[in-house]
Structure formats: structure tokens, C-alpha cells
Amino acid sequence: MLVSGEQRILTLAGGAIPRSSGTNGDCFVKARIYLRKRPNFYEGDLLPVKNDLVTLNDLDVSGKRMGVYLMKDKIHVGGVDVSGICGDFTDFSGDYELLKKGSRRYWETLEYFNKISGWDVGPP
Numbered sequence: 038m039l040v041s042g043e044q045r046i047l048t049l050a051g052g053a054i055p056r057s058s059g060t061n062g063d064c065f066v067k068a069r070i071y072l073r074k075r076p077n078f079y080e081g082d083l084l085p086v087k088n089d090l091v092t093l094n095d096l097d098v099s100g101k102r103m104g105v106y107l108m109k110d111k112i113h114v115g116g117v118d119v120s121g122i123c124g125d126f127t128d129f130s131g132d133y134e135l136l137k138k139g140s141r142r143y144w145e146t147l148e149y150f151n152k153i154s155g156w157d158v159g160p161p
Contacts, residue, residue, distance in 0.1 A: 038112070043080060045070050047105065048150060049117065050090065050117050064123035065090040068103040080104045083118070089152070097122050099127045 039046040083098040087161035106113040117129040136143040
């Protein structure tokens with residue numbers, strides 16, 4: 038998650054079992070989320086994205102939203118509307134552990150997302 042002022046950009050990667058050769062099992066979504074209900078419910082629209090996993094344009098993500106609860110040590114994803122943009126049965130809902138900034142696991146995870154999202158980040 039990237040934080041800038043009141044907005045947050047949250048990316049999720051995951052997937053479901055491919056149902057056929059024409060169905061991708063991998064999926065990647067990105068959303069700009071804002072505080073909607075205190076103390077910690079954030080919601081926002083999915084954003085277009087192009088990377089090694091998916092290519093989603095404005096039309097693909099139009100009307101698609103993400104809702105999450107941001108907590109001290111985890112993010113609880115309540116729901117992400119991925120119908121029509123990810124494989125059948127893709128479900129991002131659940132708890133995601135926050136990694137300690139600067140830890141080895143943090144940098145490994147950041148490097149993974151960097152590779153698939155095109156961000157220019159790395160260890161100092």
C-alpha cells in the first residue's frame with residue numbers, strides 16, 4: 038500500500054484455479070481508496086493497470102470498487118468487485134498481514150510487486 042496524504046493506493050495480486058486454457062488464474066488489481074467511515078473503513082474505485090499479469094483499461098474497471106478495513110497490524114479486505122476482469126472464483130477477501138517496513142520479507146514482497154507493477158522502488 039502506498040500512502041499519500043488522505044489517499045492510499047492498494048494493490049492485490051492473487052487468483053483462482055484456471056477453468057480452461059482461455060482463463061487466466063492470476064489477477065492483479067489496484068485501487069485508490071479513501072476513508073469512508075471512521076475509524077478505519079476505506080473504499081474506492083479500481084484503477085486501470087497494465088503489467089505482466091493483467092491489462093485493465095478504464096472500461097474494464099468502470100464501476101468496480103474495493104472496500105477494506107485498515108488496522109494496526111493487518112488489512113482486512115471486505116470485498117473487491119473483480120467480476121469480468123479476473124478468473125472465475127477469484128476472491129481477494131480476507132486478512133493480509135502488514136510486514137515490518139525494512140524487513141527482509143518486506144523487501145522481497147516489494148520487489149515482487151515492483152516487477153509486476155512497474156514501480157521503481159527498492160531498498161535504500
